[in-house]
Amino acid sequence: xxxxxxxxxxxxxxxxxxxxxxxxxxxxxxxxxxxxxxxxxxxxxxxxxxxxxxxxxxxxxxxxxxxxxxxxxxxxxxxxxxxxxxxxxxxxxxxxxxxxxxxxxxxxxxxxxxxxxxxxxxxxxxxxxxxxxxxxxxxxxxxxxxxxxxxxxxxxxxxxxxxxxxxxxxxxxxxxxxxx
Ligand code: IMP
Ligand code: MG
Numbered sequence: 408x409x410x411x412x413x414x415x416x417x418x419x420x421x422x423x424x425x426x427x428x429x430x431x432x433x434x435x436x437x438x439x440x441x442x443x444x445x446x447x448x449x450x451x452x453x454x455x456x457x458x459x460x461x462x463x464x465x466x467x468x469x470x471x472x473x474x475x476x477x478x479x480x481x482x483x484x485x486x487x488x489x490x491x492x493x494x495x496x497x498x499x500x501x502x503x504x505x506x507x508x509x510x511x512x513x514x515x516x517x518x519x520x521x522x523x524x525x526x527x528x529x530x531x532x533x534x535x536x537x538x539x540x541x542x543x544x545x546x547x548x549x550x551x552x553x554x555x556x557x558x559x560x561x562x563x564x565x566x567x568x569x570x571x572x573x574x575x576x577x578x579x580x581x582x583x584x585x586x587x
Contacts (some may be wrong), residue, residue, distance in 0.1 A: 410587040423577040428555045433463035441504040450477040452510035455567030456538045468525055474498050490520035501529035510568050512537040515547035
């Protein structure tokens with residue numbers, strides 16, 4: 408079991424499993440109906456996934472534009488349902504087909520907020536790809552069009568995901584299980 412910051416980390420999804428899944432997802436996306444894709448990576452948690460996925464999209468023959476939006480949940484806990492826009496996209500999204508990338512779809516508040524914002528601005532389509540789906544935690548009517556893995560109901564770290572800004576650098580997704 409890997410030990411990082413004197414903590415034992417149980418690996419849920421290995422770097423190899425994630426890489427394979429990214430290529431499968433990209434093939435699925437390439438076969439889908441999105442045209443002239445504008446990718447929007449939802450910061451901060453999705454930056455590692457987005458970096459790998461856009462290169463897998465290239466391998467799948469796609470030529471997306473890539474943008475970022477920075478939002479954060481606030482209130483008690485990460486899933487309090489209130490979402491704040493911290494940094495907007497620069498692009499005009501009117502009439503665009505958008506692929507939103509996030510790390511985890513949990514209550515759905517984050518994706519619901521971002522999707523509605525883009526649709527209000529006249530986006531043609533907004534598709535969602537999430538690395539992990541905690542579907543048992545959903546509180547809004549939203550689902551991802553593309554899901555990397557179903558995620559157990561545990562707080563996960565690594566591959567961009569953090570606790571207090573730590574553990575983002577791990578090449579795998581895991582759960583902190585205790586002191587080493
Ligand atoms: P939602 O708005 O409840 O769907 O929450 C999704 C956001 O919460 C994700 O974009 C993550 O940033 C964060 N989040 C949810 N669960 C976890 C976790 O297990 N580890 C790290 N971040 C998480
Ligand atoms: Mg996030």
